Amino acid sequence: MADPGSGGALSPLQLYNRVSEQGEKVRSLKKEKAAKDEIDAAVKLLLALKVDYKNATGEDYNPGSPPTNDTPDINNGLPPASEGDDFVDPWTVQTGSAKGVDYDKLIVRFGSSKIDKDLIDRIERVTGNKAHHFLRRGIFFSHRWLQEVFNVPLVVQMTDDEKYLWKDLTIEKAYQYTIENAKDIIACGFDVNKTFILSDLEYMGMSSGFYKNVVQVQKHVTFNQVKGIFGFTDSDCIGKISFPAIQAAPSFSSSFPEIFNGRKDIQCLIPCAIDQDPYFRMTRDVAPRISYLKPALLHSTFFPALQGAQTKMSASDPNSSIFLTDTAKQIKTKINKHAFSGGKDTIEEHRKYGGNCEVDVCYMYLTFFLEDDEKLEKIKQDYTSGALLTGELKKILIETLQPMIAAHQERRKLVTEEVVKQFMTPRKLAFNF
Amino acid sequence: MADPGSGGALSPLQLYNRVSEQGEKVRSLKKEKAAKDEIDAAVKLLLALKVDYKNATGEDYNPGSPPTNDTPDINNGLPPASEGDDFVDPWTVQTGSAKGVDYDKLIVRFGSSKIDKDLIDRIERVTGNKAHHFLRRGIFFSHRWLQEVFNVPLVVQMTDDEKYLWKDLTIEKAYQYTIENAKDIIACGFDVNKTFILSDLEYMGMSSGFYKNVVQVQKHVTFNQVKGIFGFTDSDCIGKISFPAIQAAPSFSSSFPEIFNGRKDIQCLIPCAIDQDPYFRMTRDVAPRISYLKPALLHSTFFPALQGAQTKMSASDPNSSIFLTDTAKQIKTKINKHAFSGGKDTIEEHRKYGGNCEVDVCYMYLTFFLEDDEKLEKIKQDYTSGALLTGELKKILIETLQPMIAAHQERRKLVTEEVVKQFMTPRKLAFNF
Numbered sequence: 001m002a003d004p005g006s007g008g009a010l011s012p013l014q015l016y017n018r019v020s021e022q023g024e025k026v027r028s029l030k031k032e033k034a035a036k037d038e039i040d041a042a043v044k045l046l047l048a049l050k051v052d053y054k055n056a057t058g059e060d061y062n063p064g065s066p067p068t069n070d071t072p073d074i075n076n077g078l079p080p081a082s083e084g085d086d087f088v089d090p091w092t093v094q095t096g097s098a099k100g101v102d103y104d105k106l107i108v109r110f111g112s113s114k115i116d117k118d119l120i121d122r123i124e125r126v127t128g129n130k131a132h133h134f135l136r137r138g139i140f141f142s143h144r145w146l147q148e149v150f151n152v153p154l155v156v157q158m159t160d161d162e163k164y165l166w167k168d169l170t171i172e173k174a175y176q177y178t179i180e181n182a183k184d185i186i187a188c189g190f191d192v193n194k195t196f197i198l199s200d201l202e203y204m205g206m207s208s209g210f211y212k213n214v215v216q217v218q219k220h221v222t223f224n225q226v227k228g229i230f231g232f233t234d235s236d237c238i239g240k241i242s243f244p245a246i247q248a249a250p251s252f253s254s255s256f257p258e259i260f261n262g263r264k265d266i267q268c269l270i271p272c273a274i275d276q277d278p279y280f281r282m283t284r285d286v287a288p289r290i291s292y293l294k295p296a297l298l299h300s301t302f303f304p305a306l307q308g309a310q311t312k313m314s315a316s317d318p319n320s321s322i323f324l325t326d327t328a329k330q331i332k333t334k335i336n337k338h339a340f341s342g343g344k345d346t347i348e349e350h351r352k353y354g355g356n357c358e359v360d361v362c363y364m365y366l367t368f369f370l371e372d373d374e375k376l377e378k379i380k381q382d383y384t385s386g387a388l389l390t391g392e393l394k395k396i397l398i399e400t401l402q403p404m405i406a407a408h409q410e411r412r413k414l415v416t417e418e419v420v421k422q423f424m425t426p427r428k429l430a431f432n433f
Numbered sequence: 434m435a436d437p438g439s440g441g442a443l444s445p446l447q448l449y450n451r452v453s454e455q456g457e458k459v460r461s462l463k464k465e466k467a468a469k470d471e472i473d474a475a476v477k478l479l480l481a482l483k484v485d486y487k488n489a490t491g492e493d494y495n496p497g498s499p500p501t502n503d504t505p506d507i508n509n510g511l512p513p514a515s516e517g518d519d520f521v522d523p524w525t526v527q528t529g530s531a532k533g534v535d536y537d538k539l540i541v542r543f544g545s546s547k548i549d550k551d552l553i554d555r556i557e558r559v560t561g562n563k564a565h566h567f568l569r570r571g572i573f574f575s576h577r578w579l580q581e582v583f584n585v586p587l588v589v590q591m592t593d594d595e596k597y598l599w600k601d602l603t604i605e606k607a608y609q610y611t612i613e614n615a616k617d618i619i620a621c622g623f624d625v626n627k628t629f630i631l632s633d634l635e636y637m638g639m640s641s642g643f644y645k646n647v648v649q650v651q652k653h654v655t656f657n658q659v660k661g662i663f664g665f666t667d668s669d670c671i672g673k674i675s676f677p678a679i680q681a682a683p684s685f686s687s688s689f690p691e692i693f694n695g696r697k698d699i700q701c702l703i704p705c706a707i708d709q710d711p712y713f714r715m716t717r718d719v720a721p722r723i724s725y726l727k728p729a730l731l732h733s734t735f736f737p738a739l740q741g742a743q744t745k746m747s748a749s750d751p752n753s754s755i756f757l758t759d760t761a762k763q764i765k766t767k768i769n770k771h772a773f774s775g776g777k778d779t780i781e782e783h784r785k786y787g788g789n790c791e792v793d794v795c796y797m798y799l800t801f802f803l804e805d806d807e808k809l810e811k812i813k814q815d816y817t818s819g820a821l822l823t824g825e826l827k828k829i830l831i832e833t834l835q836p837m838i839a840a841h842q843e844r845r846k847l848v849t850e851e852v853v854k855q856f857m858t859p860r861k862l863a864f865n866f
Contacts, residue, residue, distance in 0.1 A: 161644075161648050164648060164652065165648065165651070165652050171645050171648070171649065201644065201645055201648070202641070204637060204638070204644035205637070205638065205639065205640045205641045205642070205643060205644050205645075206638065206641075207638045208635070208638045208639075209638070210638060211594075211634065211637035211638050211644075212604050212634055212638075215594050215597060215598065215604070215634070215672055216604065218598070218670060218671050218672030218675065219597065219598050219670050219672045220670065221670060221671050221672075222667070222668050222669060222670050222671065223656065223665075223666075223667045223668070223669060223670075223671060223674055224667045224668055226671055227667065232656075233656075234655070234656045234657045234660065235655050235656070235657055236655060236656060237651060237652050237653065237654060237655050237656075238651050238654050238655065238656060238659055238674050238675040238677070238678060239648055239651030239652045239675065239678070241656055241671050241674055241675060242651065242671045242672065242674060242675035244671070245671060245672070
């Protein structure tokens with residue numbers, strides 16, 4: 001969940017004004033003898049804003065002395081990346097560590113906060129359901145679980161315009177990918193009465209609300225800001241430069257008049273991989289300025305590549321990942337031959353020193369796909385102690401994935417073009433707004 | 434009509450390559466013993482491209498020596514404005530001269546060409562109609578005349594998103610202006626079976642073709658280019674920066690699948706005031722790169738402000754222009770009190786030295802509104818000789834405008850919301866494509 005204090009691309013002067021305003025607010029809450037929680041929350045936000053201010057200007061906040069240099073902050077109010085840090089933006093995720101990206105550092109750099117035990121307890125209380133293992137393990141979210149336990153409409157935005165703008169392909173091809181990807185999403189088991197899947201390229205021409213929200217966001221974000229947030233340059237095409245507004249607009253319920261009956265006040269929760277966060281930091285910054293509610297964020301970690309967390313998954317390299325189209329045999333071969341192992345070189349050494357789960361891709365995959373916490377813990381202990389051999393660990397993963405992927409392929413076969421069309425038709429869902 | 438050779442925002446290297454290609458083309462036409470016209474046209478274009486190249490690089494084109502400095506040309510391949518030149522861009526038109534903007538200079542700077550006698554004769558031959566007096570006088574075009582004599586579909590783009598982005602108003606207000614302006618356009622007498630009026634804000638959400646064309650243009654124009662063409666800066670919002678693509682997309686017939694039946698090969702003629710030309714220079718540059726036909730342009734001059742061609746018309750200053758909402762009495766008072774006169778201070782002097790039609794706003798207005806060429810010529814001679822006094826000239830204009838505007842107001846009253854809706858509904862027009 002993103003920190004409500006994280007500012008978006010504010011200039012030093014804007015940050016200064018926010019600190020001043022928040023100071024006022026704290027004083028007036030104290031004066032009114034407001035509830036302790038409320039005062040505490042306001043003080044916490046004040047402190048966070050002061051940190052933002054210091055990060056942006058290099059100086060402590062000093063009441064009555066506005067900053068002299070008001071050039072907008074290019075790092076969006078957040079601490080800059082230091083050397084050796086992982087590189088994470090919406091188009092590139094790179095790490096030099098076999099353990100994968102260091103999320104604790106990323107959380108500080110992105111100004112978000114961890115999903116802790118308190119939050120998970122609260123989610124379980126609210127939903128009356130045990131939290132999904134992705135949430136329990138602090139690694140991921142599951143859209144379907146969220147839809148089921150919260151009973152909410154789900155909107156899935158397929159940014160095929162982004163794909164067209166960034167890649168060397170035609171509009172038609174980008175849209176075709178959308179349809180194929182939609183089939184995989186649908187095959188995960190979403191409820192057609194509660195789910196709307198949209199292609200930007202298609203829905204922009206079907207919605208009376210989407211473009212109006214795009215233009216509103218575009219009016220409130222400057223090139224300086226997107227340069228700072230996304231690293232665009234003067235040589236980038238104007239499509240890329242304005243695209244963040246298209247990613248932002250579905251955060252607002254009025255982009256979907258068919259679903260939300262024209263209402264502007266339905267708040268949105270965006271589960272996304274943390275690399276997509278810059279778009280929504282920007283969105284959260286713009287929202288109040290166009291009288292909309294800020295979206296909340298739920299960040300996932302990245303799914304590691306098969307050959308090691310510091311390598312890359314690529315559609316053109318079949319050995320870089322397990323694909324949803326792989327046969328049982330391919331899964332077995334790929335895992336046995338290519339999955340990066342945390343085991344020792346010989347059985348003797350392995351038995352003696354044990355394996356390293358922190359870098360073992362098979363173990364990482366099991367944290368995603370094995371729901372049983374106890375079983376997972378047992379595997380970890382056995383592998384670490386050396387009781388479980390690499391071949392045995394690989395076998396567990398193979399036997400977990402084979403039926404899972406086969407079942408997905410069966411479900412996907414049932415997803416006809418007609419079913420995709422149903423999901424992608426703007427319409428009223430099974431909710432009343 | 435814009436010069437087919439004018440390049441858009443090409444870099445020196447791109448211009449160099451175009452000159453080389455065109456040279457090849459001329460050689461092969463000569464080799465094939467092509468028709469003389471065809472060779473002449475190709476040679477003319479080659480010469481124009483060489484001029485563009487020289488303007489962009491400061492050097493003559495030298496075959497085999499590509500330019501070393503390939504930074505994109507910030508003036509769009511056209512000669513830069515010199516000091517004392519009029520300032521003309523899509524948002525500002527300024528001149529220091531009471532005669533108004535110097536169009537001959539502007540035509541050179543914008544790389545377009547004059548509507549000459551030959552072209553008018555050709556238009557008359559093609560249409561079998563006498564050219565409209567706006568065309569005959571080389572000052573303007575009349576959309577309605579064009580629609581009638583060419584019998585073509587007319588699409589009127591109302592850029593209310595542009596208005597929203599550039600002005601301090603809401604989306605709703607911008608759209609409301611569109612409706613009011615549409616009523617005035619409709620009252621001019623366009624045929625509902627041949628005319629489609631669109632609001633960008635509305636039609637973007639109604640068309641399966643518009644947004645796809647917008648994104649295609651956006652992919653092929655960089656920030657550097659729009660910076661060069663429109664003078665945008667890093668502090669401009671990303672809405673302004675990407676807007677030129679929205680102005681461009683209706684140039685392509687596939688933006689209107691309802692009208693053109695999905696066809697991409699219907700060429701477009703854009704009659705517009707010359708200040709809008711930068712948008713379409715850019716469009717003409719992009720068109721072949723996305724496999725579309727270049728739009729042709731027909732430029733109009735500017736309608737002068739009442740208080741003199743070097744002053745500005747402003748909706749907030751009632752005396753700066755005659756409005757379509759003015760009463761007969763207001764028209765009379767405004768012209769008598771505020772119309773900038775080319776007459777002399779006293780009747781005696783005027784009789785002796787005559788008036789100056791070149792700066793007289795009443796005379797300028799008559800060139801727009803008096804269809805009879807002979808009558809206009811007589812007025813010019815009499816005013817120049819001193820036979821016609823300023824008060825008499827003003828009276829002629831008053832008596833020309835009063836019935837014209839009253840008739841417009843009568844017609845406008847008949848334009849109900851229902852009629853506006855008809856014009857603004859995407860639909861098949863009375864043409865088969």
